[in-house]
Amino acid sequence: MRAFIIILLFLLLGGLNSALAQDAVQADSAVIKQEAVPSVTAESEKTLVADDFTAEDVYYGEGDDEDFTDGAMESFDINDPIEPFNRSMFWVNDKLYFYLFKPIARGYRVVPEPARKSVSNFFSNLGTPVRFVNSVLQFKLADASTELGRLVVNSTAGVGGLFDPAKKYLAWRKKDEDLGQTFGTYGVGNGFYIVWPLLGPSSARDTVGLAGDFFLDPLRYVKMKPLERYALKGLEKETKLSLNKDTYEGIKRQALDPYLYVRTTYAQHRKGKIKK
Amino acid sequence: MFAKKTILLALTLVLFAAASVIAAVPRPSNQLRLAVDRIIEVLRDKNLSRDQALQEVSNQVRSKFDFWAMSQRTLGINWKKATKEEQQQFVRLFAKLLEDTYRGRIKVYTYNDEHVEYIGERVRGSRAEVHTIVVANKEIPVSYKMRLKGEEWLVYDVIIEEVSLISNYRNSYGEIVRDEGFGGLLARMEAKIKELAENEEQGGSEESVPAPQGGNAP
Numbered sequence: 105m106r107a108f109i110i111i112l113l114f115l116l117l118g119g120l121n122s123a124l125a126q127d128a129v130q131a132d133s134a135v136i137k138q139e140a141v142p143s144v145t146a147e148s149e150k151t152l153v154a155d156d157f158t159a160e161d162v163y164y165g166e167g168d169d170e171d172f173t174d175g176a177m178e179s180f181d182i183n184d185p186i187e188p189f190n191r192s193m194f195w196v197n198d199k200l201y202f203y204l205f206k207p208i209a210r211g212y213r214v215v216p217e218p219a220r221k222s223v224s225n226f227f228s229n230l231g232t233p234v235r236f237v238n239s240v241l242q243f244k245l246a247d248a249s250t251e252l253g254r255l256v257v258n259s260t261a262g263v264g265g266l267f268d269p270a271k272k273y274l275a276w277r278k279k280d281e282d283l284g285q286t287f288g289t290y291g292v293g294n295g296f297y298i299v300w301p302l303l304g305p306s307s308a309r310d311t312v313g314l315a316g317d318f319f320l321d322p323l324r325y326v327k328m329k330p331l332e333r334y335a336l337k338g339l340e341k342e343t344k345l346s347l348n349k350d351t352y353e354g355i356k357r358q359a360l361d362p363y364l365y366v367r368t369t370y371a372q373h374r375k376g377k378i379k380k
Numbered sequence: 381m382f383a384k385k386t387i388l389l390a391l392t393l394v395l396f397a398a399a400s401v402i403a404a405v406p407r408p409s410n411q412l413r414l415a416v417d418r419i420i421e422v423l424r425d426k427n428l429s430r431d432q433a434l435q436e437v438s439n440q441v442r443s444k445f446d447f448w449a450m451s452q453r454t455l456g457i458n459w460k461k462a463t464k465e466e467q468q469q470f471v472r473l474f475a476k477l478l479e480d481t482y483r484g485r486i487k488v489y490t491y492n493d494e495h496v497e498y499i500g501e502r503v504r505g506s507r508a509e510v511h512t513i514v515v516a517n518k519e520i521p522v523s524y525k526m527r528l529k530g531e532e533w534l535v536y537d538v539i540i541e542e543v544s545l546i547s548n549y550r551n552s553y554g555e556i557v558r559d560e561g562f563g564g565l566l567a568r569m570e571a572k573i574k575e576l577a578e579n580e581e582q583g584g585s586e587e588s589v590p591a592p593q594g595g596n597a598p
Contacts, residue, residue, distance in 0.1 A: 170506075170527070172452035172536060173459045181551050221517060347517055349485075357576065358481050360568050364552035369543050376542020 182307065182371040183296040193299040194363050200302070201352060209345040220343055222266040227340045228278065229258050229265025233320040238281035242289050250276050280377065284313030288378035297367055305370040408508040408526045408533040409501045415444040416496055416512075423486065434483060441482065446534035447475040449527060453536060454549045458557050466562055473569040480576050496522075508533060 184190060212220070232255045239248035254270040261269045270276040287309050295308025306314065318324065323336060359365035422428060422436045451471045452459045459467065494516045501510045506528040514520045525537035537546045556565045 170449070172449040172527075173456050180547055217517060349516075354481060354484055357484055357579075358477060358572070359552070360556060360565075360572055361552055364555055365548060368548045368551040372543045372547055373541065380542075 180368055180372040180375060182294050182367060184367065185296055186298065190297060190299040191363055193301055194366070196301055197299065197304055198356075198362075205342065205345055209342050212342055212346045215346075217347070220346055223339070223343045224347060225258070225262070225268050226265045227343070228268075229255065229262070230322050233322060234283075234317045235279065235281045237320055238283060238286045238317075239279075241283075241286045242281065244281075247279050247281070250279075254278065279380070282310075282313055283316040284310035284374070285378050287313055288374070294371065294374070297370070305366055307370075307374070310374065406531065406533070407501065408503060408524075408528075409498050409510050411533045412444065412510050412524060412526070412535070413496075413498060415440045420494070420496070434486060437482065437486060438479065441479070444535055445478075446527060446529065446536045447471055447478070449534070449536040450474065450478075450546060453546050454553055455557075456550060456554070458554065458562065462562055466566065469566055470569075473566065473573060476573050477569060477576075480573075 232251055236248055236251040236255075239245070239251060253274075254276050257270040257274065257276070258265050258268055261267075271278070284307070292309050294310075298306050298308060298311060300306055300311070303314070323333070328336075355365055355369075356362050419437050419440050422433050422440075425433070428436070448471055451467070451474050454474065455462065455470065462470065494514065497513045497515060499511045499513060501508060508526045508528070510524045510526060512522050512524070514522050521541060523539040524535050525539070526533040526535050528534075537544055539545070553565060556568060560568070
């Protein structure tokens with residue numbers, strides 16, 4: 105009987121210990137830092153040494169039986185019959201980005217971020233008609249009424265759209281909708297991939313959508329000189345660029361073929377948005 | 381009497397075994413949160429030198445990302461066709477490239493009130509999805525696909541604004557393999573890593589305009 109009690113105590117302590125360890129791991133990140141990392145490293149070091157493999161890079165874990173090749177994984181590719189044209193447009197846009205738009209955006213960053221954020225909010229508020237109409241066309245009536253509510257609140261309490269109290273205090277969030285997405289929910293496919301100068305990546309479907317949405321832009325119905333119109337468009341674009349944290353630079357640095365990378369990103373991004 | 385004791389002992393053992401298994405399987409969000417919180421803490425810490433910070437972030441990423449699974453998923457059918465050596469080489473190169481993505485980001489990183497909200501998780505067997513929102517000057521939905529390996533939940537895909545990192549690589553790498561073969565892919569990865577290393581040596585490449593690259597020319 106005594107032996108039994110001793111074993112029981114032993115097990116109890118063991119169990120308690122592992123439970124405590126669990127809590128400790130969850131409470132204190134230092135523990136995971138000290139314990140988890142070396143264990144992974146040690147494991148891989150073993151395989152690496154065994155395989156006589158550059159032993160400094162020991163961080164990628166080791167293979168196991170579980171299969172991750174997942175042949176059935178969704179593919180997001182998009183038809184690209186005019187790839188030579190697209191690649192040259194991509195190249196043009198790339199040069200415009202690095203030698204024209206980006207330097208301007210960098211200079212623009214002198215303006216404090218909250219101010220630029222307000223400019224961006226202002227343009228976003230002007231995009232309400234596009235989002236509203238397309239929400240209705242997709243029978244997303246709740247989203248449509250949110251858009252109307254946001255327009256009213258942000259145009260008044262938000263000082264003509266400079267601020268976004270609708271999100272801050274009422275949690276009414278903007279949801280990007282456009283005609284391309286509307287076509288998508290109706291079951292229209294991408295068509296083919298096309299890169300426009302200045303406008304960037306698009307598809308046959310989304311280009312038609314873009315043209316349609318153009319008529320819903322309130323600025324279009326304000327009387328002004330063409331040059332002023334371009335300046336406003338430029339301001340909108342530069343504001344967005346100045347707030348962006350150099351996403352494109354990251355892609356350029358690290359993607360093997362930035363053109364392909366951007367193309368799949370576009371296809372995936374649009375597909376995700378249509379599903380939402 | 382002896383038999384009774386044995387049965388009792390066996391029962392207790394089973395009970396404890398079961399209890400410890402339940403206790404041992406942690407929540408994926410909790411594990412992820414530890415690593416992410418630590419990374420944010422490191423980036424906030426003004427006392428750490430940039431190299432120290434990079435090293436610490438790198439440790440966290442290595443402990444939480446399953447590069448092996450990511451590589452398999454990226455290559456898909458091509459993984460199965462590749463030889464053992466090619467697979468290992470790919471994992472090594474791929475991990476290096478991925479590491480550079482966040483190294484580059486961290487170098488230009490300025491901390492401004494960014495934080496992460498955990499909005500939910502879904503666990504199915506040994507796979508899980510953790511949904512978060514990164515709140516910076518805008519809100520960016522970021523989801524992690526994780527797998528249970530032993531007691532560790534490891535990330536094998538990151539989905540940022542509906543765009544899966546792995547799907548992206550899968551498509552473009554697949555195309556390169558189709559056009560240039562597996563050897564061609566590995567060669568291009570090697571060249572890219574070399575190019576990145578050279579950039580890093582020159583330093584401050586972030587602010588200068590990158591030199592035009594022949595690769596994109598029409």
